[in-house]
Amino acid sequence: MRSSQLVATITAVEPAIRNRSVAALxxxxxxAMLLAEAEALDDFRRTSPNLYHRVRALFFLYAIHRFHLPPLLLGRGAGLVPHAGHEHxxxxxxxxxxxxFLEAQRTSGPSDALSSCLAAAYRELGLQTLADQVRRSVRSLRGNQWMFRIGxxxxxxxxxxxxxxxxGPDGTFPVLRESTPVRMxxxxxxxxxxxxxxxxxxxGARVLNISIDLAVHGRDPRPRPPVEAWFRVIDSPVLRLTSVDLGATAEISDITEIFEFGRDYLGLLKxxxxxxxxxxxxxxxxxxxxxxxxxxxxxxxxxVELVSHVNGIPKGSRLAVSTNLLAGLIAxxxxxxxxxxxxxxxxxxxxxxxxxxxxxLGEWLGGSGGGWQDSGGVWPAAKLIHGVVAAEGDPEFGTSRGRLLPRHQQVPVAGALQESLVLVHGGMAQNVGPILEMVTEKYLLRSEAEWEARQEAGRILDDIVAGVAAGDIxxxxxxxxxxxRGPIQTIIPWATNLYTETLISEVQRRFGDRFWGFxxxxxxxxxxMGxxxxxxxKCEAQAALSEIMATAKHDLDSxxxxxxxxxxxxxAVNDRGTWxxxxxxxxxxxxxxxxxALTVPDLxxxxxTRLSPARRAELEAFGTACRNDAAFGGLVQALFDRLFPHGGGSGTPADLHTLLEELGFDDxxxxxxxxxxxxxxxxxxxxxxQASATVEDVADGDVDIADSPEPDRDHLALGQDALARGEVAVVTLAAGVGSRWTQGAGVVKALHPFCRxxxxxxxFLEVHVAKARRTGRLHGMPLPHVVTTSWLTHRQIAAAGLPVVLSPGRSVGLRxxxxxxxxxxxxxxxSHQRLDEQKxxxxxxxxxxxxxxxxxxGEGSDYTANLPHQCLHPVGHWYEVPNMLLNGTLAKLCAGRPQLRWLFLHNIDTVGADVDPALLGRHIAGGACLGIEVIPRRIEDRGGGLARVDGRPRLVEGLAMPDEAIEFRLRYYNTLSTWIDIDRLLDLFGLSRRDLAATDSAERVTAAVRRIAARMPTYVTLKDVKRRWGHGQEDVLPVTQFEKLWGDMTALPEVACRFFVVSRLRGQQLKDVxxxxxxxxxxxxAHVERLGDWD
Amino acid sequence: MNIRRTVITAAGAAQHELPLQRLVDRDGTVKTALAIVIGEAVAAGAGEIAVIVRPGSEEAYRHAAGHSATRLELIPQSDPRGYGDAIGRARRFVGDEPFLHFVGDHLSVARGERCCAEQVVAVARTEGCAVSAVQSTREHLLPFFGAVGGRRRHGDHRLYEITTVLEKPTPTRAEQDLIVPGLRAGHYLCFFGIHVLPPTVFGLLDSLADEGHRQLSPALALLAERERYLAYEVDGSRYNLGTTYGLFTAQLALALAGADRDEVLSLLVEQLARQP
Incomplete structure (x- = not known):
């Protein structure tokens, strides 16, 4: 066997070889060559003594299985995901x-399914190995080790x-106040x-980091260190922790509670x-x-008492507020x-x-993470922070090339920066965790463009340092x-978004060449952002940005x-550091x-009579301060408000109940x-x-393999003719709010600008509109495009003004x-993915x-403590097609185009799905009521699939699987994309086209829908919902809701179904960022780009 | 190196009565702690002794010294300003010679025949430089001692070249600056309470900033920078009389290391057997 080029890349001394791109190789x-490389890399990663060689080999293996093998495995049939491996x-x-997984590959040969498993496992092992190494280094730093020996x-x-x-003479103990700037x-x-x-x-690890004081423009009189930590001894044998800004306080007397970081809002203090x-x-x-x-x-x-106070600086500011607060508390x-x-x-x-x-160490304990520059506020003013090569005597020596802790080198900063920079918080708070993993992966793979971008970023840093020192802003x-525009987006395209781009272009428009840069x-x-x-x-720009951001947010809020x-x-630049x-x-x-305001009500x-002398003396001093000290002004009112809380404000149950009445909620x-x-x-x-149900994989004859790049000519012609005759419409399901996509943030997923x-x-919706436009153009007949909505999405989608027909949903549930x-x-x-130890x-x-x-x-009580739209839920996508019958959308479509015979229904996030004429022809030729598209399963495809249940092929939802292991015996995963024969569907409901058109048939249609709905199972599900409060704080809570799902239509015995195996390019759903x-x-x-007419 | 004089510090607010406590020495005779320390100094050949005491306690100290009272010079520390200040009061007594120094609230018990002070003085005479007795001490006891960092001297597993001295360091600081190769993890070389110091230490004490309180350890840290300064891990143990059960533990150690060992052991066993 020839020697492995990839192993040689990892072990090379010469940078030109060591930094070769995996993709290029x-x-x-x-x-055969890729499988041989994979085998050599796997041997190498098991035996190499060098940790970073092992990690690089793991990421190379990930890349081979995720990106390079799958195209070569097309057409080899669907494989299975070994359940035992998944459990591991x-x-x-x-x-x-x-x-x-490797054993399965040896016995049954390589497959797309197994490659997906191996890709996931190699990647996770690589990240885990790196994380373990960082933790070992943190623990082994001198000055930290002793803490792990105390028992x-x-x-x-x-x-x-x-x-x-x-x-003191009054009995109170002295107080230490640590004030810490944040870093930008x-x-x-x-x-x-x-x-x-x-x-x-x-x-290559270099950062220009400046410690700054902050004020919210128009609210605070002047910038000051935004983070404060207070410490004192108390005359009670407890640990009293208080987070002023999060409104949480606790007296802890049990050591176990200190290690429960998720118990309350005091995790950072703990x-x-x-x-x-x-x-x-x-x-x-x-x-x-x-x-x-x-x-x-x-x-x-x-x-001991410890108090944290953040001066109203919102979360997600990208100024490392929490890390600097943590550092201040530790200091x-x-x-x-x-x-x-x-x-x-x-x-x-x-x-x-x-x-x-x-x-x-604290971030690791608390299960959070950041970069090594984040505690930069501890240092004064501007510093160039850079990595340091590990030398003999360092705990990292022999394990990693660099030390865990970088070196901070003070650099001059001219005052001119303050005169020109408008610093803002745009209002979005997003989890950057996935981005950091992507960066790590791309760095280790030395992907060509990204690697060049990394070099370019280094050169830009030098330019910035020189500019800052010279005051050349x-x-x-x-x-x-x-x-x-260059390196950042080359490495991570997702670093920007439509909101940011809107702000930049609007500032550019207003200020022209007086806007110097973003x-x-x-x-x-x-x-x-800056x-x-x-x-x-600058003053004008500050005012303008307030307005521009408010407008852009309003436009993109949903x-x-x-x-x-x-x-x-x-x-203002802080010249002292933590103080x-x-x-x-x-x-x-x-x-x-x-x-x-937090603690006195309880006192x-x-x-x-049971208050300690120190507490009594403190309350007396507090009383004096309320009378004489301006900083304590208004506190008496705040105390009253806390002692006697009053209702009001938006999102109260009263608003919600009014809304429910308006929506005809079925109490x-x-x-x-x-x-x-x-x-x-x-x-x-x-x-x-039921456990007695037999659930097994479908037979080969139960599916039509339709993923060939060369379509069947007859099917193609059949489909093209139908399209040309105007017999087809597309239906996009868009009633949902993307719970997984934004972890319950409640955005309209259809309108989420997810990708450039x-x-x-x-x-997502623009993508579907572009595809429908292209299909219509290619066949000389516009394609009607229906978008189903719910109360949660209808108004917003209508406002987007896209060329679609809206089918409003009528049902709403209360969580x-x-x-x-x-x-x-x-x-x-x-089963759940177990997390890393601390997490x-x-x-x-x-x-x-x-x-x-x-x-x-109150278990089972109404969830009302949130904004009204966060308390409601759509009742499942099964209703969306019947809604087209109920709300007259299908009737109008048929009236406008009587030749309409077929619907192509797909989920909002199946972005590769289009009205493919060959698949349409296949459906027409098959003569079934429903043609369901499925894809060969990969490990990440969880939540049911195509199965034979008691001998009949049908879709089974993940929620309905009698045993989770069964899913791993099913080769095909449901995409939900469905070809529908309109007349057969109406037959099922006991309706005809005439019924749809008749003015007096509403009751009949309603009864027909109810009859079928009663045969559909109702699932109880848990969904995450975000509750926002304070300055950008968010809680994610699980709530119960109910839904009926479209895939269960295949369980009805009178519904003739066919199942088409399509490619992943077409069937992939985007559920998670x-x-x-x-x-x-x-x-x-790129495939999706080719499917659309974009402008 | 000629070491004839001894300085014992005993004027600290919390320690001045400790040297007056009576114990049974290894030889079975009842003595005060002060008399036991004086005995060690004499055995080490440094029989000219000064004790830094609180003003007004001179008579009690003379009485506690017993037969050795005549060889004592008692130096009252009026306006006391710390341990370093106490040592500084002995400048005239010491003159221009190296001296042996004991902290008055500690007793030591050697494992062998030679007492601990003898061991330290012997090293100082051989090496011709300052020597502090040290003991490997677990990190949780760091709040009670001065501690040193340094390198073990090749060929002698008990001798160390001192590079750093810190007074009651936190383990955080100790782990960064006081790691000594060869010691168990979490152990540091802490002072034993016996030193042989050069007369230059007085000048170093003078050079320290006067913050109303002067410690000896910063002066010893300067000493380590300027002169050869060794630490010697003595073959014995130290007992701080000022801690809870400190006097009791010291007595037990003396008894178990002395002539009455069997009798004391029997008493202990008998006591244990009586417990329910």
């Missing part, structure tokens, strides 16, 4: 999973400094601040307490008492325990590095714009996930005002469903088919607070908190 290889994957036993209170080596233990980065040189990148390619060594991570699970630990730290009967705890020398003032360089290392602006903050745009303008128009109203900031003051006695020793309600049916749910007659467990196609961002038994069933009975712990405690929420709110990048890279996006 694989694109000319045939199947879910349990994070990636090596074992790979073993099972008993008597071993706690820290002591609170004596200055903090001595109460002018360039991260292509996300080079990702730990993996810095550790593998320290030379992570800080642990990472600072106050409660060392080593005591987790030791069963020791918190009182004893605190006694060791602060003395008998004493405890104040480290000062209090003598781990930092100075009690007041700034930190020394080694201390800053230590705080940064602890912040990394035009040069900086040109460079940040070039960065955004600058993306952090991992992606839409949240924190617009660099001529200093002479299409993109916004978390808050956009804001414009004022900012601490010791405050004592009387009003000077008080906590921030918001703290008292008032409690028996004040009686809703109460029946609720009663059944509470009594346990329906629920997640009841969705399943043919030169600009296009929504319910879930039953805990359904939550338990979903979390424990259904899994976080998920476990969040689930416990969600179950408690359901119990406290994380699918986008692979979909774009595997040629699917």
């Amino acid at each position: 694989c694109e000319t290889a045939d199947l 994957l879910l349990a994070r036993r990636f090596s074992e999973a790979i073993g099972v 008993h209170p008597g071993e706690q080596p820290l002591r609170i400094r004596p200055e903090l233990l001595a109460p 980065d002018l360039s991260h040189a292509g996300w080079s601040d990702i730990f993996f990148l810095g550790m593998d390619f320290p030379e 992570a800080a307490v642990i990472a600072a060594g106050v409660v060392p991570p080593g005591v987790e699970g030791s069963g020791i008492g918190l009182r004893e630990l605190l006694e060791q730290l602060a003395g008998p009967g004493r405890g 104040v705890c480290m000062r209090a325990t003598g781990q930092v020398t100075a009690l007041e003032g700034g930190l020394t360089e080694p201390e800053r590095r230590l705080v940064a290392a602890r912040a990394i 035009r040069r900086v602006a040109a460079a940040t714009t070039r960065n955004f 600058w993306m903050l952090g991992g992606m745009s839409g949240g924190g 617009f660099i303008v001529d200093p002479g128009v 299409a993109l996930p916004f978390a808050m109203e956009p804001v414009v900031y004022d900012f 601490c003051e010791l405050r004592r006695d009387g009003t000077a020793g008080l906590m921030p005002p918001g703290y008292y 008032i309600r409690s028996d004040h 009686v049916q809703h109460e029946r469903i609720r009663a059944d749910l509470i009594a346990g007659r329906i629920g997640l467990a009841h969705n399943r088919l 196609l043919a030169g600009r961002h296009r929504s 319910l607070v879930p039953m805990t038994r359904d939550l338990e069933f979903a979390w424990t009975e259904l 899994q712990k976080l998920r476990d405690s969040q689930q416990a908190a969600l179950a408690a929420w359901a119990r406290q709110t 994380s699918q986008l990048d692979g979909w774009f890279r595997d040629g699917s996006a």
Whole structure:
């Protein structure tokens, strides 16, 4: 066998070979060559002692199986996903999973299904190996190790400094206040601040990072450090944690609770307490008492109080607010325990590095993650942060090329930047996690364009540094714009979006050449962003941007996930970095005002004879401050509001009930469903088919293989003729709000501009319109395009003004607070991907908190504590075709085009589905009522499939599978795309075309729909819904809803169905944002571009 | 190196009564802690002794020293300003010679025949430089001791070249600056309470910023920068009389290392057997 080129690429010393692109090496290889390369890489990754060689080999294997083998496996038939391997994957036993999949490949030959399994397993193992390495490095950093050895209170080596233990004359303890700026980065040189990148390619890991103070323009008088952490000793043996901005406070007396990060909103404070060594991570699970630990730290009967305060800066600002808050909290705890020398003032360089290392540890503990530049606010002013090659003596030496912690080098920054930069938060808060994984993957694969972009990003960084130092802001602006348009979007096309592009073009239009450039903050745009303008128009630009952002948000509110109203900031470079003051006695020793708004109501309600002397003295000082200190002005009113809360505001149940009445909500049916749910007659467990049902894979003869690139000529001609005669219409299902796509943000998925196609961002619906337009043009006959909507989507889709016929849905459901038994069933009975260790712990405690929420709110009660549209739900896509009968859409279509005989129905996210004449011809020739398109299964295709149930081929929903393992015996996955014979469908309903046209047939049609609806199963499902509050904060809650699904039509014995196996390019549904990048890279996006007439 | 003089510090607010406590020494005789320390100094050949005491406690100390009272010079530390300040008060007594120093609230028990002070003085005489006795100590005890960082000297597993001295470091700092190759994880070389110091230490103490409180460890850190300074891991154990059960533990250690070992062991077993 020839030697492996890919292994040689990994092990090469010469950069020209080591940095060769995998794609370039694989694109000319045939199947046998690729399989041989895969085998060699797998051998290599098992034996190589070098961690980064192993990781690169894993990503190479992923790329081969995800992108290069599938095209060569077309036409080899559908394969199966080995269930045992899938189980291993879910349990994070990636090596074992790979073993099972490779064994299956050896025995049954390569297949698209197995390649999808191997791609997933290799990728996950690669990411896990990298994450493990970062964690090992964090733990092995000197200064962090001891915390993992402490397992008993008597071993706690820290002591609170004596200055903090001595109460003042009034009995109160002194308070430490740490004020920390946030950081903004002018360039991260292509996300080079990702730990993996810095550790593998320290030379390329560089960031220009500036510490800044902030103010919300028009709200705050002047910029100040946005993050504050407060620490003091208290005369009670508990850990008292308070997050002023999140409105949460807790007195913790049990050590276990400190490690439950998802239990409440205090996860960040808990992570800080642990990472600072106050409660060392080593005591987790030791069963020791918190009182004893605190006694060791602060003395008998004493405890510690930690308070966080963010000055109204919204989440998702891309300014690393949470990491800098975490760092500030850690710094104040480290000062209090003598781990930092100075009690007041700034930190020394080694201390800053230590705080940064602890912040990394804290982020890991809390299950969050960020880049290594994120705690940059700890340092003063501007610094170039760069990776460092690991040397002998470093814990990373011999394992990774670079150190975990970068080096911070102060660089000059001219004041001119402040004069020109308009800093904003656009209002979008998105999860950048998937983007960071994509960056890692593309870096390791050295994809050609992306690798060149990475080099270019480095050169741009140099340009920005020089521009900042010289005060040449035009040069900086040109460079940040070039960065955004070039390297950033070459590496990650998803870094921009329609909203950002709209803002840029509007600012450009208004300010012309006085708009100098755009600058993306952090991992992606839409949240924190910068617009660099001529200093002479900065004030004008600030005002204009407020208005431009508000307008653009209004226009796109239903299409993109916004978390808050956009804001414009004022900012100032912070020259001190994190800074601490010791405050004592009387009003000077008080906590921030918001703290008292939170805590005083409970103190008032409690028996004040039981208050400790220190608490009494503090309340007296608070009373004085309310009378005399302007900062405490208005607090009395806030206290009253909290003690005696009043209703009002939008989204209250009153608004919701009015809306339900307007929509003709069926209260009686809703109460029946609720009663059944509470009594346990329906629920997640009841969705399943009876265990006695025989569910097996279909026979080869049950499907028509229709994925050949060369269509059958007869079918093609039949379909083309039908199209030319105007016998066909397309129906796009668009009633849903994309729960998975935006994790319950409630956007209209049809209008979501998900990808840039043919030169600009296009929504899902625009894609379908473009395809219908092309089909109509090619056949000389416009194609009628129906879009089914619901109350949640109709108004917005209508406003989009697209050339479609809307079929409004009439049914709406009211979401319910879930039953805990359904939550338990979903979390424990259904299989889930186990998460990485800390993230899994976080998920476990969040689930416990969600179950408690359901119990406290009332299981089975109406879910009303949200905006009205977040409380309602569409009732499943089964209703969307009958709705066309009920609302007259089909009648109108037939009236306008009496020759209409066929409908092609597809989901909004099946973007590759078009009215393909060959498939239409195949359906016409088959003579069935429904022609269902299925695709060969891949591992990511979960949720049912095509099966023989008791001998009859039909679609089975994932919810209905009697046993999850059965799904892995089914070769084909449902796309939901359906060819419909209109007359046969009407027959099924007992209707005719005349009935549709008759003016007096409404009741008959309604009765017909009810009759069939009664035969359709109703599924109970759990969906995520977001509740937004505060400054860009979001809670994701599970709610119960009900639905009937279209695929169950195939279960009706009188419905003749045929099943067509189509290609993935055609049948792939886009359900999750994380699918986008692979979909774009595997040629699917280009395929869709070819299907449409775009303008 | 000629070491004739000893300085014992005993004026600390929390420690000044500890040297006056009575214990049974290894030889079975009842002595004060002060007398036991004086005995060690004499055995080490540094029999000219100064004790830094609180003003007004001179008589009690003379009484506690017993037969050795005549060889003592008691130096009252009026206006006390820390441990370093206490050492500084002995400048005139020490003169221009190296001296042996004990902290008055510690007792040591050697494992072998030679007492701990003898071991330290022997090393100082051989090496001709400052030597501090150290003991490998677990990190949770760091809040009670000064600690050193350095390198083990080739060929002698008990001797270390000191590079860093920190007073009561946090484990965070210790892990970064005080790691000594060869010690178990989480263990550091902490002071034992016995030092042989050069007279230059007084100048170093003077050079420290006066913040109303002067520690010895910063001066020793400077000493490590400017002169050869060794740490010696003595063959014995130290006992801090000032901790809870400190006096009791020291007594137990003395008894189990001395002539009455069997009798004390029997008493202990008997006591244990009586417990329900």
